[in-house]
Amino acid sequence: MINPIYLKKEILDKLKKEFRKNNPKSMQLTSFMDSKSYTLFLKLISNANFIKKEVRDMHCFFEAKNTNLKLFNTKEFLSFCSALSGKKIKKSEPSLRMFMKGCYTLVHEETAKKGIEFFFDLTPKWNERFGGQVTYLTYDGSKVITPQYPNTLILAESGRSYVKYVNNNAKSEGKLLVYGKLK
Amino acid sequence: MNNSQNYVIRARNFPIKEVRKLKEEFIEAKPFPNLSIKNFLKDHKLLFEAIKKEKFYKKDSDLFSFSQTSNLFYSKNAVIQSAVKLFSSQTFSSLISAVSGIKLKAGALDISGSLYEKTDYLLCHDDRVEDRKIAFILYLNALAEKDGGALALYLNKGSHPYKKIVSYLPAENSLFIFQVSKISWHEVEEVLSNKKRYAIGGWLH
Numbered sequence: 206m207i208n209p210i211y212l213k214k215e216i217l218d219k220l221k222k223e224f225r226k227n228n229p230k231s232m233q234l235t236s237f238m239d240s241k242s243y244t245l246f247l248k249l250i251s252n253a254n255f256i257k258k259e260v261r262d263m264h265c266f267f268e269a270k271n272t273n274l275k276l277f278n279t280k281e282f283l284s285f286c287s288a289l290s291g292k293k294i295k296k297s298e299p300s301l302r303m304f305m306k307g308c309y310t311l312v313h314e315e316t317a318k319k320g321i322e323f324f325f326d327l328t329p330k331w332n333e334r335f336g337g338q339v340t341y342l343t344y345d346g347s348k349v350i351t352p353q354y355p356n357t358l359i360l361a362e363s364g365r366s367y368v369k370y371v372n373n374n375a376k377s378e379g380k381l382l383v384y385g386k387l388k
Numbered sequence: 389m390n391n392s393q394n395y396v397i398r399a400r401n402f403p404i405k406e407v408r409k410l411k412e413e414f415i416e417a418k419p420f421p422n423l424s425i426k427n428f429l430k431d432h433k434l435l436f437e438a439i440k441k442e443k444f445y446k447k448d449s450d451l452f453s454f455s456q457t458s459n460l461f462y463s464k465n466a467v468i469q470s471a472v473k474l475f476s477s478q479t480f481s482s483l484i485s486a487v488s489g490i491k492l493k494a495g496a497l498d499i500s501g502s503l504y505e506k507t508d509y510l511l512c513h514d515d516r517v518e519d520r521k522i523a524f525i526l527y528l529n530a531l532a533e534k535d536g537g538a539l540a541l542y543l544n545k546g547s548h549p550y551k552k553i554v555s556y557l558p559a560e561n562s563l564f565i566f567q568v569s570k571i572s573w574h575e576v577e578e579v580l581s582n583k584k585r586y587a588i589g590g591w592l593h
Contacts, residue, residue: 261542262511262548311451340450370578372509
């Protein structure tokens, strides 16, 4: 599943160092899945049914119901996240989310608990003008806006992340992400 | 008037009968006490022209994207100074106190100009910071439904906003006020057109 390049010891060691160095502790890995696994995964979720999840002062997005996201609870994925973050991770709680125009998540005191989390971007074509950027607030008050590419994993130690409001430029386009807390 | 020092921004007169009526409207408004006062200033066009000349700074976070001036107390523009003087005056706080039934301190306000352009917005929040009691927004130009930029008020369910029940489109020279509380959930809807949305706003304490 994981692009074999990221599993090479020398590469992984380098990534671990970078993860710790970044503020917040984080890493963005493009071409995260090998191409065969990525194609299969896209096929697996292609029939997902989405329902709107909305608490106006916290979030607004569409979440897939009964989607097979077992990939994010495989030993391979959890071990990789453990190795990269240096934290012992036993399981993940993934959810497949679609951000259409008007969707967003906010940093909210109820959910802003520090922990390891990931975003896996599945959006084939996305224009920065639409919004929807995965953004991290650092504790020194600045923010880190992550570039947006499909088949990209963002792993971070932070509870202060948000998905920027998707504006009307997006029209009928949607941003597709798997988000998960790692425990 | 050629001498800018002579500019005076004044509110129109409010007879007691009108104040009583406004008070009723404020108290009975849903989903929380709020009120729109039409034709608030006598000379709002002067202020509109002045605010357009101020420097606006882009503000962007998870909650919002719009542009704002610095605190207008520090503006060097005589028209704006005159408007700040009006909004800090005993007359203004007395009027808002009379309308809202809430005791307010004269001069205790924060005030800035805001500019929303296409795709700008301010998501749902309650405005509760420190001891803010009344929020006020003076709209300097009008927007139509197709332009977006309406002020939406939400009914609460528990500690969260739940359902939009009022959508107020900016009307030129209207002063919108609402009571700041744990249920004063509101948002500025995204501006959808190239029309710019200018306002002056702040809080009374």
